[in-house]
């Protein structure tokens with residue numbers, strides 16, 4: 664089958680000729696129509712997940728298409744069903760991919776282009792808010808990278824789940840108006856955000872920070888936490904060195920620091936991945952949350968999509984057409 668991937672760290676995305684995968688126990692085979700593009704694939708190509716296989720690694724954490732085969736033990740899916748799936752073992756940039764049936768969801772009335780960009784960001788944003796972030800009604804939330812795939816979904820989910828004021832930060836002023844379309848009460852440029860957040864919250868600070876940027880953004884986020892405020896780290900888009908935090912200042916100032924990782928959740932609590940995704944997809948079906956696909960590129964242009972994401976110039980979701 665035709666797939667697109669890379670054979671060396673930071674290598675070009677090239678066409679690969681690979682055997683079609685076969686669905687194992689509890690898996691479905693999907694004939695891919697569209698694949699979502701995620702920052703994780705930028706990290707995959709830059710070697711954050713190790714060196715690629717000699718035959719090439721195929722990135723892609725999510726894909727939509729038609730069920731082409733089902734493995735032993737799979738119930739509830741038939742050949743031809745239109746589905747979208749979170750792919751914990753990657754592989755979405757291909758003609759066919761296998762997905763755990765537990766992470767495969769019927770597309771329903773959703774446009775397959777939008778459906779392809781939904782499972783990973785929705786599960787992540789919902790898991791961050793409800794799982795890691797323990798969001799309570801009325802909580803004030805700060806979301807970094809507010810105009811991105813996860814950021815645009817997270818603000819809508821936060822509001823749907825009863826959050827109070829939601830503030831976003833973006834890397835450059837040209838993203839402010841776009842991010843605001845998704846329901847942020849305020850969007851500020853990240854440089855110097857801490858002072859602005861303190862002002863916008865009347866000095867109280869925020870109950871929850873979702874941070875995918877790292878470095879000084881993460882360190883400065885600690886300084887804007889309200890009493891019992893939670894900082895949920897879930898990415899390192901800035902590629903900064905990791906932070907070393909002392910514990911004593913955390914308990915001395917009533918702060919909580921934690922994190923979210925969808926891959927770990929898929930391995931250790933797969934039922935939560937399914938629950939978070941289904942709950943968020945229900946909000947999409949109810950039109951309370953929308954996934955904004957800003958660009959659809961042909962699969963051979965996967966490298967162009969990844970370059971845009973790596974440069975931090977993209978907004979919303981990018982999707983590849985197989």
Ligand SMILES: NC(=O)c1ccc[n+]([C@@H]2O[C@H](COP(=O)([O-])OP(=O)(O)OC[C@H]3O[C@@H](n4cnc5c(N)ncnc54)[C@H](OP(=O)(O)O)[C@@H]3O)[C@@H](O)[C@H]2O)c1
Nearest residue numbers: 701702808811812813833834875897898900901924925975
């Ligand atoms: N832990 C998990 O399970 C999990 C799951 C999914 C995604 N994630 C993480 O969540 C984040 C969002 O993912 P996404 O796919 O929706 O991506 P995205 O937010 O659409 O794109 C990444 C954004 O990160 C910001 N950024 C900050 N510093 C950057 C830098 N040095 N280079 C490039 N971008 C930079 C940019 O926004 P600004 O212009 O606003 O700075 C950029 O648009 C990523 O960091 C990803 O790794 C984690």
